[in-house]
Amino acid sequence: MGRIDGREYNELRRIEIVTDFVKFPEGSVLITCGNTKVLCCASVEEGAPRHVPYGSGWVTAEYSMLPRANRERSRRDVSKLKLSPRSAEIQRLIGRSLRAAVDLKALGERTITVDCDVLQGDGGTRTASVTGGYIALAIACKRLVKDGVLGQSPIRRAVAAVSAGIVDDQAMLDLCYEEDSRAQVDLNCVMNDLGELIEIQGTGEGRGFTIAEQQELVQLCSKGIKELLVLQRDILKGVE
DSSP states (O other), X not given: OOOTTSOOTTOOOOEEEEESOSSXXXXXXXXEETTEEEEEEEEEEESOOTTSOTTXXXXXXXXXEOTTSSSSOOOOHHHHTSOOHHHHHHHHHHHHHHHTTBOXXXXXSEEEEEEEEEEEXXXXXXXXXXXXXXXXXXXXXXXXXXXXXXXXXXXXXXXXXXXXXXXTTEEEESOOHHHHTTOSEEEEEEEETTSOEEEEEEEESSSOOOHHHHHHHHHHHHHXXXXXXXXXXXXXXXXX
């Protein structure tokens, strides 16, 4: 089955990553996956939330979509006086994923907040946020070391994410919007550089799916994530 953009079934969309896209955050990245664009900014603050054990730090995330990130304008969450359930669920996923990358004890009593703002949505915004958010987080940690705040980086594992799905009974990697909107099964996967799973979110949209199909989708995601991890590593090598 041919894909809308001519890719193979197991091929990622074109990825572009621009570091230091914003001047003021300790780490910032503009990540483009196909037509999806997400700005990820990592900000370091002294002090940690009350629930965090003494001497440890915290990593958290916030996620939002600009009003014209999609084909029709959406209202800002602030205008509704509450965070949308979708945004709340996604930012919790991003936060969990990025915490898995960090030794919170080594971070010390600091909080790093990674803001993920979708400038343009075309499928895979949450996974692009994790992949780009990790780079922004790693840059922020590098700069804590460079500035003498930390003796070594608290990053312990690289983390990346991608989606896969079943469209017209065909398993595919990294769905764009047109594919995602008619997917029978949608699966988001987060993994680290050891090949370990951090989180899987799988949903039967048009039908149920078998364990064998789930495993096929996870294997597709694993292939894509390995490629993303190489890209992350190469990008971070060039960051002072």
